[in-house]
Amino acid sequence: MTYQARRVPRHETLMVRGLAHHLTRWGPESDDPVVLLHGWADTADTFQFLVDALEGNWAFAAFDWRGFGRSAWSSAGYWFPDYFADLDQILDALCPAGPARLLGHSMGGNIALLYAGIRPERVRSVVSLEGFGLPSSHPEDAPGRYREWLHQLREPPPFGEFNSFDELAHLLSRRNPRLPSDRAAFIARSWAAETVAGSVRITADPAHKLLNPYRYRRDEAEACWRRITAPALLVLAGRSEFLPRLGEDGTEAGFRASIPGLRLEVLESAGHMLHHEQPEEVARLVESFLGAA
Secondary structure, eight states: OOOOOSSOOEEEEEEETTEEEEEEEESSOOSSOEEEEOOTTOOGGGGHHHHHHOSSOOOEEEEOOTTSTTSOOOTTOOOHHHHHHHHHHHHHHHOTTSOEEEEEETHHHHHHHHHHHHSGGGEEEEEEESOOOOOOOOGGGHHHHHHHHHHHHHSOOOOOEESOHHHHHHHHHHHOTTSOHHHHHHHHHHHEEEOTTSOEEEOSOGGGGSOOSSOOOHHHHHHHHTTOOSOEEEEEETTOSSGGGGGGGGSHHHHHHHSTTOEEEEETTOOTTHHHHOHHHHHHHHHHHHHHO
16 A cells, blocks of 8 residues: 555756756745755655645645756766755745745755755754764774775665565565555655666665765864754654764754754654654644744
8 A cells, every 4th residue: 555645746847056856846836935855865755744744734845856866866976065055056946035944854954954054044944854963073084984985986886676666665664663554655666766677776876875985074064053043943763773873962962052042852752764754743843843933
């Protein structure tokens, strides 16, 4: 059984910095939609569960990042600052009248928070679902990262290929027992496409799996967060697979010290993909925040 959408999506193509980006809209036509930013290897389509769970008829616009879903692949590879530049131009098109409301999950949440500090005048409010940065790195990590990157350039890691959508959906359910089967089936068809040979392949560019040769500098991320002027909501998952890796960087005190005026909420029984697992609870928090921001 596949998930049945309550709110019908509308699809468009938007040219951004020379690449075609797939855009999905829900709700009324608006030049001030809430802009949704998906996570790594996800797609805009899977915000459907959250959109359906909201009580109000909000206007939403979500797009597939370059090299994911139905957006074009980049022949030049993928560098994190490109996401800021893409978002900057996308907001010109989607929210021309003024500052935007951003909601991102995981990688998308990280981009939203960083952008809100880089361009505070362009952001009216920001919601990050499990987007809290990476663990601090150390200079001693650099030689190994460069070495692994060189190795991967010779043997690029592939994305998965499956016999059918059902096989992929079964894998998603097995990896995340909290994910209902109908949503797993929906996600499988959002993440993959059928090949000429009849198999099913993840649509993301395999180049995304290349290790970033540059170390993650958490102090720089936190410097961006401290420049945020918009109301900010950070929603964490009590069963997050990634938050414990941050150690002291992942404490409530640490987040509040770096993000001015932060509202922090925790969904105790959810994992990292909380908007897939508990869209109703996420919707309750998001709607309350957007209504007040």
